[in-house]
Amino acid sequence: MKRFFPLLRHPKTDKIYSGSESPVIREIAALLKKRSMSPLARSISVRMIDCGSSNDVEVEEVMTTSPQVDCDRFGIHYVASPRHADVLLASGPVTINMKLALERTYDAMPDPKVVVAAGDGAVSGGLFGKSKVVYKSGKVSDVVPVAVNVPGNPPTPYELVLGILKAGEALSKKR
Amino acid sequence: MDSKINTLIQEIAKASVGAVSKPSYKGDAVWIETSPEDLKGACVSSVNAGGKFDSAFILPYQGRSEFKALYLFRMQGMGKVLILWTHAKSFIAVSPSIPGALWDERKMHELTGAVFEGLEDERPIMIHSENLKFMKDRGSLNNAQKEMYSRPYVISGTGEEGEFQVLVGPVHAGIIEPGHFRFHVIGEKVNKLEVRMSYMHKGIEELAEGKDVESIFPLIEQISGDESVANSVAYAQAVEYLADMDVPSRDESIRLILLELERIYSDLADIGGIALDVGYYSASSKYHIIREDMMRLNEKLTGSRFLKGMISIGGVSTDLSEEKLSEISNGVKLFIQELREVEDITMSSSTFIDRVFTTGMVFPKTAANLSLVGPVARAVGVSCDVRKYFPYGAYKANRVNEALAKNGDVMSRFMVKVDEIKESARLIEREIARMPKQSTRRKASNTIPSNESGIGLCEAARGSCTFFVQTGKDGKIARLAVRTASFRNWRAIEKAVLGNTIIADFPVVNKSMNLSYSGTDL
Structure with a gap:
């Protein structure tokens, strides 16, 4: 491959280690170490639902599957239906038009289930708390119970990964 | 370049029944006020002169009783943006002649409740009527809007025999935003697709x-x-x-x-x-x-x-x-x-x-x-x-x-x-x-x-x-x-x-x- 396409780099997957400069990566490393020690630690199936964010949270979620971040190596994978999911990753603020869809998606998930609120809008309503067309204050926790909050405008791919891993912890306590 | 736009303006003035204001130039834009009856004709002549319909906006005009509607056209050959505007209580829809303006006019109709005479599709485009009960401050809606939201949102097919519907969304399989797609299909072939948006409407x-x-x-x-x-x-x-x-x-x-x-x-x-x-x-x-x-x-x-x-x-x-x-x-x-x-x-x-x-x-x-x-x-x-x-x-x-x-x-x-x-x-x-x-x-x-x-x-x-x-x-x-x-x-x-x-x-x-x-x- 290198001979035909000399410029193409080998995918550089980021190193996750406890001596990293970034606190997020250090925290991920600690969590992964704990997970790897526990017997029968399961992978985490994530269903995402966008309840009204600008598309930036979705962009960052797609980037968690990029070869650099590669969330599959942490045991995280995105599934196509809430029926397959352990974790619901919701971005917000929750608009009135998405309120029912969020409720139904949550109801469709099998127990045990955990919700992660991703982005400022989902965590607190953000700029849209006073908007007429946002449900109550726009928080995801106004509609379904939230276990992990990931603030950010938008959160970076590693912050999302960390949020999902934390949700995995919450999940193993429920099992 | 300027002569072309002047010809167009003269044409618009000639075809109009009511009064047409003098064009005011500012930057790349030309603003012209017409009477509500002449607006449609003026829009059509702008498109015929090579203009591309860009957008249409509505806002309250002098208090709450009247509205100001603006139609923007990109006159590419002339390097000008033409803005035709008028103010009235009700308007004549432009979308039967310029189909691109349909969603714009549906939105304008929903925002204000103002009548657009001849508008082919009057269904609301921003707030889903079934979700109106969750909206805060519903008292600010006027009667026309209340009536609009009281009607159910109907999506109809082509009526061909053997046609069935495939419903996709609002929550999709991928990592993507929500939207509803209604396919009317016979086998694998798609007869009609209708998109229902606005799940992300957050004001x-x-x-x-x-x-x-x-x-x-x-x-x-x-x-x-x-x-x-x-x-x-x-x-x-x-x-x-x-x-x-x-x-x-x-x-x-x-x-x-x-x-x-x-x-x-x-x-x-x-x-x-x-x-x-x-x-x-x-x-x-x-x-x-x-x-x-x-x-x-x-x-x-x-x-x-x-x-x-x-x-x-x-x-x-x-x-x-x-x-x-x-x-x-x-x-x-x-x-x-x-x-x-x-x-x-x-x-x-x-x-x-x-x-x-x-x-x-x-x-x-x-x-x-x-x-x-x-x-x-x-x-x-x-x-x-x-x-x-x-x-x-x-x-x-x-x-x-x-x-x-x-x-x-x-x-x-x-x-x-x-x-x-x-x-x-x-x-x-x-x-x-x-x-x-x-x-x-x-x-x-x-x-x-x-x-x-x-x-x-x-x-x-x-x-x-x-x-x-x-x-x-x-x-x-x-x-x-x-x-x-x-x-x-x-x-x-x-x-x-x-x-x-x-x-x-x-x-x-x-x-x-x-x-x-x-x-x-x-």
Whole structure:
């Protein structure tokens, strides 16, 4: 491959280690170490639902599957239906038009289930708390119970990964 | 150039029954007031003279009893934006003659409850009637709006025997925003597709009202995350237009660099997504490698992976140092070399070409009828680049080579986007070499005039976006109206899946246009 396409780099997957400069990566490393020690630690199936964010949270979620971040190596994978999911990753603020869809998606998930609120809008309503067309204050926790909050405008791919891993912890306590 | 627009204005005046105001020229725009009865005729003559319907906005006029409706046309051959406006309690719908205006008029009808005589589709487009019970402050709705929301939203098929419906959304299988697609199919063939949007409607336009012009950039960036620079620039230009403000030339150059960086990383997602949706994972991964590196470069330059918070009224909020500029230049050079190689791999794959060639055709007639913009229109050969026809900022000194293709299928859109990335890289390179070296100091900001209106146009990665800003008595925002490229182009997808496209090809057709749901719903 290198001979035909000399410029193409080998995918550089980021190193996750406890001596990293970034606190997020250090925290991920600690969590992964704990997970790897526990017997029968399961992978985490994530269903995402966008309840009204600008598309930036979705962009960052797609980037968690990029070869650099590669969330599959942490045991995280995105599934196509809430029926397959352990974790619901919701971005917000929750608009009135998405309120029912969020409720139904949550109801469709099998127990045990955990919700992660991703982005400022989902965590607190953000700029849209006073908007007429946002449900109550726009928080995801106004509609379904939230276990992990990931603030950010938008959160970076590693912050999302960390949020999902934390949700995995919450999940193993429920099992 | 001016003679052409004068001929058109005379034509409009001649055909009108009522009074037509004298045209007022300001910047690139020509404002003409007509009587409500003559508005439709004037719009049609503007389109016949080669104008492209851009957008239509509505706002309250002198209290609550009357409304002011504005119709914008991009007169490309004349280099002017023509704004026809009128004020009345009820209007005559333009959309029977200019089909592209249908969604605009549905939105105007829903916002105000004003009657648009002859409007073919009066269903609300922003708030779903079944969800109205969750809305706060329902008392502010007028009777016409209440009546509109009391009717159920009916989606009907073509009525052909054996037709059944496939319901997709609002929650999709992928990592994507919500929207509802109703396919009417016989077997695999799609007879009709209707899109129902507005699941993301969160009231951006309304929240901006009464705010300071400087303070709403965070709100503008929420319109569409990966278009935040383009939307901010368009908004800033609208305010600069109404306040007659000049932007220092180095700030204009930085704006150009940011806009083109944004175009590169947005388009990379689209072409990577097309490769992914036809099942070509190895090429898709390569595009994603370049994109992730690009977004990390963005973060290094501005602190935000989406280049947020960089634009301000009258310039940019932070200067880019020389080291940062050389970093951009080196980074972009490397990315483009890599892109060329991945492009070679992609285009030499017969399976890829087989899937995208003649899939999701948009025809020139559809493009003209629906007034499409951006890469979707350029893939059919419709030249519509705002950077070329209405150059703003640093584009005045840079000629943009518009990327065009003929077929209008997914393949053409792919090619147009690849060419646009290369063109963006060339523009960045040229601008870095050309831009003034001295760092700029913000001039004392002009006061924002009261009761003034301004428009701003900007070419985002998805196509041109238009912002309209009206200030109130105190110089604060009285009305902000936004028309993004996605709002204009969504109806193209309803047409693109017809013909020889099967229902299984819908994801790749959707991805090739990569329209923003949030940017449509606001």
